[in-house]
Amino acid sequence: xxxxxxxxxxxxxxxxxxxxxxxxxxxxxxxxxxxxxxxxxxxxxxxxxxxxxxxxxxxxxxxxxxxxxxxxxxxxxxxxxxxxxxxxxxxxxxxxxxxxxxxxxxxxxxxxxxxxxxxxxxxxxxxxxxxxxxxxxxxxxxxxxxxxxxxxxxxxxxxxxxxxxxxxxxxxxxxxxxxxxxxxxxxxxxxxxxxxxxxxxxxxxxxxxxxxxxxxxxxxxxxxxxxxxxxxxxxxxxxxxxxxxxxxxxxxxxxxxxxxxxxxxxxxxxxxxxxxxxxxxxxxxxxxxxxxxxxxxxxxxxxxxxxxxxxxxxxxxxxxxxxxxxxxxxxxxxxxxx
Numbered sequence: 001x002x003x004x005x006x007x008x009x010x011x012x013x014x015x016x017x018x019x020x021x022x023x024x025x026x027x028x029x030x031x032x033x034x035x036x037x038x039x040x041x042x043x044x045x046x047x048x049x050x051x052x053x054x055x056x057x058x059x060x061x062x063x064x065x066x067x068x069x070x071x072x073x074x075x076x077x078x079x080x081x082x083x084x085x086x087x088x089x090x091x092x093x094x095x096x097x098x099x100x101x102x103x104x105x106x107x108x109x110x111x112x113x114x115x116x117x118x119x120x121x122x123x124x125x126x127x128x129x130x131x132x133x134x135x136x137x138x139x140x141x142x143x144x145x146x147x148x149x150x151x152x153x154x155x156x157x158x159x160x161x162x163x164x165x166x167x168x169x170x171x172x173x174x175x176x177x178x179x180x181x182x183x184x185x186x187x188x189x190x191x192x193x194x195x196x197x198x199x200x201x202x203x204x205x206x207x208x209x210x211x212x213x214x215x216x217x218x219x220x221x222x223x224x225x226x227x228x229x230x231x232x233x234x235x236x237x238x239x240x241x242x243x244x245x246x247x248x249x250x251x252x253x254x255x256x257x258x259x260x261x262x263x264x265x266x267x268x269x270x271x272x273x274x275x276x277x278x279x280x281x282x283x284x285x286x287x288x289x290x291x292x293x294x295x296x297x298x299x300x301x302x303x304x305x306x307x308x309x310x311x312x313x314x315x316x317x318x319x320x321x322x323x324x325x326x327x328x329x330x331x332x333x334x335x336x337x338x
Contacts, residue, residue: 001048006034009051013058013065023065024050025080050083053090059224064131085133092157102155108163111304115156120149122156132160165228168300171198173228175206177218199228203299207238240331241299247328248293248306254321255286255313263317282318285309296332303332 010020021031024047034043057064064086096102106115106122115122119140124132137144137153146153164170172195179190196202202220209215220229229237259282260275270278288309295301306328313320 001043001051006043006051009055010035013051013054023083025083049087053087056090056094057086089131089157089161092154093161096154096158099151102158103151104155106156106159108160109304110163110167111302115160117152117156120152120156122153122160124157124160132164165222165226166199168200168203168298169198170228171196171201172223173199173202174221174223174225175202175218176221177206177209178216179214180216195223200298203229203234203237203241206234207241210235210238237299241297244296244301244328244331245293247324247331248289248296248301251320251324251328252286252289252293254324255289255318256283259283259286259318261318278316282313282316285313285316285318301332303329306332 010017013020015023017031017035018028021028024031026047054064104117106117108115110126113124113126113135115124120138121140122137123135125135126132134153134157137146137149137156139149174193174195176191176193179192194202194205196205199220206215206218206220210218217231218234219227219231220234221227259279262278262282289306292301292305292309310320310325
């Protein structure tokens with residue numbers, strides 16, 4: 001590693017000398033000697049490897065730094081484990097890219113910390129810094145074999161990494177579109193772009209603009225120009241934000257209106273107090289549907305959350321209007337490409 005690389009890496013990672021010393025497991029005096037230009041050739045291999053891995057993850061938009069509380073405690077074991085983990089993740093991503101990218105597409109569910117491909121599942125842990133580490137791997141079609149399925153597991157890790165890019169807080173990102181507004185006259189469409197601090201900010205702007213003549217074929221990329229939302233993903237996301245809130249609110253209204261029309265199981269009749277408590281429980285589920293409707297306006301509601309509340313309504317022997325349920329399900333499932 002050259003002296004220029006060493007300095008530039010610290011600048012790009014926004015690390016002070018003291019922070020870098022802690023993360024690399026060296027004394028502040030050693031770090032200062034490197035920064036002053038002394039013994040640059042003596043930067044040990046593990047430190048150089050860690051710096052290159054952090055830059056790789058930084059450029060890919062993957063969290064690379066342990067949480068600040070661990071740094072403040074100066075927990076050397078935790079920092080060392082995180083440093084080795086960052087190197088491993090960077091190497092895995094680079095390996096998948098070097099072999100031409102993933103072979104098979106995995107579906108990633110962050111709420112369950114699970115990546116699935118048919119009857120194969122890979123679970124993972126969410127780290128405090130927003131990253132992940134792999135946990136377990138299972139197959140329901142045959143006996144698991146790590147050697148045989150190594151590439152599939154690597155693909156799962158790659159898709160877990162990619163899926164994080166769609167988190168609302170991920171950024172900065174760039175929104176691209178073609179301007180075909182009348183002011184351009186007979187000229188061809190003009191490419192335009194704008195940088196936003198997060199996916200959510202870019203999506204809100206795109207959903208406001210989508211459908212206008214000066215905003216054609218929008219898509220969102222990372223600052224490294226890697227695709228996050230193509231024009232079809234973006235259109236589906238905006239359609240859901242427009243339709244799902246009203247669909248969910250309509251079910252909530254229906255549940256409140258008909259909360260007394262629930263069935264009973266068996267010959268036992270409910271007492272007035274039991275009936276009142278049951279109606280109160282059903283009304284509380286209507287409140288949760290309203291909360292999901294509010295979250296859907298920012299794209300933070302998915303079908304699984306809706307299905308969980310629907311399951312509780314069914315358990316309470318209450319069945320909302322079928323047409324209203326179908327409308328909400330269509331909007332939520334379509335948005336996530338399920």
